[in-house]
Amino acid sequence: MSDSPKQATALHYDGQQAPTVTAQGSGVTAEQIEALAREHGVMIHHDPQLAELLGQLELGQQIPPQLYLVIAELIAYAYLLEGRFPEQWHNIHQRIQTKA
Secondary structure, eight states, X not given: OOOSOOEEEEEEOOSSSOOEEXXXXXXXXXXXXXXXXXXXXXXXXXXXXXXXXXXXXXXXOBOOGGGHXXXXXXXXXXXXXXXXXXXXXXXXXXXXXXXX
């Protein structure tokens, strides 16, 4: 078990620009960020290494290009859990060819 305090970083993604840091903290503040996220139905992803990397960013700062892929995958997964899909997926099951 790690002795370092829990860290939390909240990101905002507007669909246009890279996600930005909207809140961050450690210890009690991290717990408060998570509680607020739960209260508002925001997905929480626990990853101490990612939290450490995000914790190095400043409030309002966009995530660096090195984190685009991992954050994009998390956002896409959150969207799928919410039942949100890209427009081009509409009726995708009707467009799947079952014969080669």
